[in-house]
Amino acid sequence: MHDSPLTEVQxxxxxxxxxxxxxxxxxxxxxxxxxxxxPRTAERLRTLPLDRLWALVHSIGQVSLxxxxxxxxxxxxxxxxxxxxxxxxxxxRPASMxxxx
Numbered sequence: 277m278h279d280s281p282l283t284e285v286q287x288x289x290x291x292x293x294x295x296x297x298x299x300x301x302x303x304x305x306x307x308x309x310x311x312x313x314x315p316r317t318a319e320r321l322r323t324l325p326l327d328r329l330w331a332l333v334h335s336i337g338q339v340s341l342x343x344x345x346x347x348x349x350x351x352x353x354x355x356x357x358x359x360x361x362x363x364x365x366x367x368x369r370p371a372s373m374x375x376x377x
Contacts, residue, residue, distance in 0.1 A: 280334070282333070283337075283338060285337075285338050285339070285340050286333050286334065286336075286337065286338075288340065288342070289333050289336065289340065289341045289342070290329070290330070290333045292341065292342050293321065293329055293333070293341070294329075296311050296313070296321060297321060297322055297324075297329075299311075300318055300321065300322040301322065304318060304322075312368070345363075345368040345369065346368075346369045347362070347363075347366055347368075350362065351363055
């Protein structure tokens with residue numbers, strides 16, 4: 277493991293990857309569906325040793341592995357009673373980087 281502190285992005289990547297791994301141990305099919313993972317990638321993540329996972333997060337650095345949905349702004353602006361239905365009705369897609377520029 278690495279001794280250097282994690283940045284916010286690295287911490288988010290590590291926490292999400294560990295969350296996915298735990299989910300894969302409990303219910304592979306449901307976790308693959310929730311995180312849009314193909315079975316091959318899911319198995320690779322599930323069997324990756326923790327020290328390799330940690331090294332991966334450090335080597336990727338300030339690049340987020342998990343990008344916000346393209347409709348996140350709409351969900352944030354929606355009443356909570358509607359946001360869940362909107363999120364379920366529209367498949368999550370990463371926001372276009374051209375919209376940021």
